[in-house]
């Protein structure tokens with residue numbers, strides 16, 4: 747499967763998860779107004795916050811997938827930002843949108859440490 751195709755599938759999966767989480771939040775919101783027990787409210791609010799955090803993380807991931815898809819469209823996906831060489835297949839499998847090849851990443855880590 748091409749990178750573009752697998753990224754597109756990933757994008758659809760993430761969008762589906764975000765929709766499901768948002769539906770859950772809507773339902774929880776509707777229930778909040780029905781039940782007024784304080785104990786239930788606390789738990790519901792905790793669940794809501796947890797779901798909201800998950801949605802935020804999913805949205806960050808979605809934007810990274812979108813950036814990757816943009817790169818695929820421009821023919822720049824898998825090209826190292828630093829040396830212009832191709833990024834190792836293994837790195838592309840492990841990360842959504844790596845911008846550096848292994849060698850350049852190592853060099854950057856060495857500068858940072």
Ligand SMILES: [Zn+2]
Pocket residue numbers: 826827828829830831846847848849850851
């Ligand atoms: Zn490089």
